[in-house]
Amino acid sequence: MILTPAGAWRAVGNMRSRVLEGPLADLRRMPRTAFDTGPGEVGADGIGRAHGLARSGSVSTYRYAVHPTARLRGSPVVLVSPLGACGVAFDLRRGNSLVEHLVGEGRPVYQVDDEDLVGHGAAISPGPADLERWVDDILPHVVRTVSDAHQGAPVHLVGWSIGGLHAVLSAAGHPDLPIGSVTGIATPFALDEVPPVVGARPLAVAAGGPVLATVQTLLALMPLPRLLRALGLGSLDELLTAPLTMIARLDDREFLAQLEAVDDLRAIVGDQSRFIGAYFRAMVAPEDLEAGRVPVGHRVVDLSDLRRPTLLVAGETDRVVPPRAVRAGARRLTRADTRLTTAPGGHLGVLTGRGAKGTTWARLCEFLDHHDAPATVEGGSPGSRRVLRPAQSRPRAAVEPLRPAPAPAPAPAEDGDAEQDTPSPPRAPARRSTRLPAPKRASRSPRR
Secondary structure, eight states, X not given: OOOOHHHHHHHHHHHHHHHHHOOSSOOOOOOEEEEEBOSSEEOTTSOEEOOOSSSSOOEEEEEXXXXXXXXXOSSOEEEEOOTTSOSGGGGOBTTBOHHHHHHHTTOOEEEEEEOSSTTTTOOOOOOHHHHHHIIIIIHHHHHHHHHHHTTTOOEEEEEETHHHHHHHHHHHHOTTSOEEEEEEESOOSOGGGSOSSOOOOOHHHHTOSHHHHHHHHHHHTSSHHHHHHHHXXXXXXXXXXXXXXXXXXXXXXXXXXXXXXXHHHHHHHGGGGGGHHHHHHHHSOHHHHHXXXXXXXXXXXXXXXXXXXXXXXXXXXXXXXXXXHHHTHHHHOSSSOEEEEEESSOTTHHHHOTTGGGTHHHHHHHHHHHXXXXXXXXXXXXXXXXXXOOOOOOOOOOOOOSSOOOOOOOOOOOGGGTTSOOOOOOOOOOXXXXXXXXOOOOOOOOOO
């Protein structure tokens, strides 16, 4: 790492701000309120309570607040979180939040959040019951509830990772749902490309440079990694990747803020992010997904039954779900209007990396705009929809005619009056002169 004088000055400023002012990242979440707590038993307030995903947890739907000056437009968007990964990834930090971006564009935004075990340090063990619950119970209930709140408008489903697979299967298995489009970000359709367990990111990739790669190779020859694993302290890569990466980019304030936000997400999710491939295989058999026919409960959902417009986004450097696993969706969704795109970033970076605003988010918003409901909508709250109609002019008040009405025609003469003269037609009214009278000349008195 070689810093220029200007870069060194920025690095010193960033360190000073971090020590004296606290974290560089603004981790405040976008304001939201509970919209519904899932299908199940309905309480006295008319809101359902989810029975749980075979683990007695809860799945809630949240509605994000709209800025007072924003004008709502377009169909509502429902963000589908991955199983056990919570919805923080959609709202990573202020200035780099997909939720903030969509709300800023005036869209009604909702989120389905699986909060049963997130942040409690417990391990999850997903299975076919989780897939059935999401596909046949949770998402159909959420879609209908959100659509009813917007006068039957179609709903855009946007899912990340496993959430994208749930959205695709739910749209394919329930063609009657009011769904406008489906988006899967980093969602695999070929599990043979997805590793069951993903190791820690190598130092050379994280921080860059041959020096760190050499250091990593030398440390791997020492018994220190085995000692760390025996003590339960994690691998050497996990302990050194973040500090070395931070040192290598001390002059980049935005990078440091992003790193803090990612570390905060990892602290919430825990170590389960490394086992996403194993979670996929626990819910869906690779051969079933390869054939495009996925068992869900007591029936089989055929992916070719999906007829909604679909957007699939792959991360160029995604090691969890490689781009080839995402592109396989074009061979499974044969009847859907499918659009494939690739954007920079890994499994998390393609969703909410620093460059996602100009790549993934821009393409997503363009896709949503193209498949919005035809009606133009505006209003002050997510529940209000006002269709704009052409203005109608009021009838003009009656005005007296400028010319007098013509005199009625004379009655026909009787036989006894035949010898009388025929009356002359009425004279036209005298026409007034428009010439102004000449001004009077002042009389001059004789001089004395």
